[in-house]
Amino acid sequence: MADRAELxxxxxxxxxxxxxxxxxxxxxxxxxRAAETITGYPCAQVLGRQIPSPLEPLASCPVSESxxxxxxxxxxxxxxxxxxxxxxxxxxxxRIMLRxxxxxxxxxxxxxxxxxxxxxxxxxxxxxxxxxxxxxxxxKERLELEYEASRNGGPAPGILWIAVDQTAALRKTHGAxxxxxxxxxxxxxxxxxxxxxxxLCRWSDGxxxxxxxxxxxEVLAERAQTLAGVARTADFRWWGDRxxxxxxxxxxxxxxxxxLPELLERARQAxxxxxxxxxxxxxxxxxxxx
Numbered sequence: 708m709a710d711r712a713e714l715x716x717x718x719x720x721x722x723x724x725x726x727x728x729x730x731x732x733x734x735x736x737x738x739x740r741a742a743e744t745i746t747g748y749p750c751a752q753v754l755g756r757q758i759p760s761p762l763e764p765l766a767s768c769p770v771s772e773s774x775x776x777x778x779x780x781x782x783x784x785x786x787x788x789x790x791x792x793x794x795x796x797x798x799x800x801x802r803i804m805l806r807x808x809x810x811x812x813x814x815x816x817x818x819x820x821x822x823x824x825x826x827x828x829x830x831x832x833x834x835x836x837x838x839x840x841x842x843x844x845x846x847k848e849r850l851e852l853e854y855e856a857s858r859n860g861g862p863a864p865g866i867l868w869i870a871v872d873q874t875a876a877l878r879k880t881h882g883a884x885x886x887x888x889x890x891x892x893x894x895x896x897x898x899x900x901x902x903x904x905x906x907l908c909r910w911s912d913g914x915x916x917x918x919x920x921x922x923x924x925e926v927l928a929e930r931a932q933t934l935a936g937v938a939r940t941a942d943f944r945w946w947g948d949r950x951x952x953x954x955x956x957x958x959x960x961x962x963x964x965x966x967l968p969e970l971l972e973r974a975r976q977a978x979x980x981x982x983x984x985x986x987x988x989x990x991x992x993x994x995x996x997x
Contacts, residue, residue: 723887725798725819728805731812733757733766745798745821747791747841761789765817770802785822790841797822846908849918854967863961865927866970867917867934868978869897872953872986874913885945886913893952896941897934914978931956931989939987955981958991 719726719737725745728737734757738750746762753759758766764786790796800819807813853864871893878886890913897915898907910916917934919927938954957977961970977992984990 723884725817727753727758727765727817727819728814729758729766729817730814733815736814742819745819746788746796761791764788765798765800765819766802766815768800768802768817770804770815792841794844842908843910846906846910846916846918849906850967853918853920854961854970857961862920864970865919865958865960866974867919867927867931868910868957868959868971868974869915869917869934869938870955870978870982871913871915871938872955872982873950877950881945881948881950885950888945889941889943889950889952892943893938893941893954897937900934900937902930916974925991927960928958928989928991931958931991935987935989953987955986956989957981958989962993 716737720739722739723741725742726737726739727735727742730736734755735753736755738748738753743749748759748762765788768784768786784801785797785799788796788798798819799822800817803816803818804812805814805816850864853861857863871890873889874886877889890909894907894909894915897917901907901917902919905917905919907915907917919930935954935956938952941952943950943952955978957974957980959970959974959977965973973992977990980990980992981988
């Protein structure tokens with residue numbers, strides 16, 4: 708049977724926010740998976756060392772005492788660290804002082820997450836702007852490359868804008884952690900069914916973008932119907948309750964001389980049409996020349 712320390716470590720390892728435990732010399736003694744994902748720094752590269760200088764802002768923000776009753780509800784502070792790849796990394800971080808049973812300081816904990824503007828990411832003008840996550844940056848760069856290639860005779864890029872229908876309701880009934888766990892389950896399920904040339908990315912709260920190289924809206928619409936069926940197979944359970952999952956999908960393929968923001972806007976509007984029609988369906992948005 709696992710002892711108490713093993714259980715605690717296992718729970719912290721899968722905690723959805725980045726967690727760094729530092730000793731009195733600011734050496735890292737624990738670095739969970741979320742911390743690896745957010746910063747790009749693997750555990751093996753930071754464990755037992757002082758926190759890397761590009762991430763120093765994580766360890767320099769104000770500290771709250773471990774018995775501060777208001778700490779759990781504190782918003783923390785936005786600081787700018789640097790990702791392993793070199794780009795700016797704005798994060799919301801909270802730090803707490805850790806003391807032993809005698810009140811002696813033994814270290815500190817930094818809890819952090821990306822400081823995102825989730826609402827604005829749903830708009831195409833911001834979607835090709837700054838302040839994106841690593842996955843969004845990669846997808847943005849791919850879209851721009853495929854857009855330029857299409858202008859030189861390459862295949863027209865296609866977009867599937869996918870919204871998980873249960874996001875708002877699950878957050879209300881089961882809380883934010885349940886909602887996040889559901890979205891992670893959906894993302895894993897969809898990722899297992901991607902074809903060559905497709906790329907999937909979490910784009911905003913409850914929404915994903917999928918890029919594909921398809922020559923016609925009808926072909927991509929069939930693909931969207933397949934993925935809508937795949938989303939329904941996501942086996943998500945929360946405290947024993949099985950939550951049924953469905954997706955509303957908008958489909959758009961670059962047409963004519965439209966811009967990349969215009970393509971994204973058509974896909975987003977098609978997704979919203981699917982949502983307003985009751986969800987669990989696919990809507991194809993045809994361009995201005997259709």
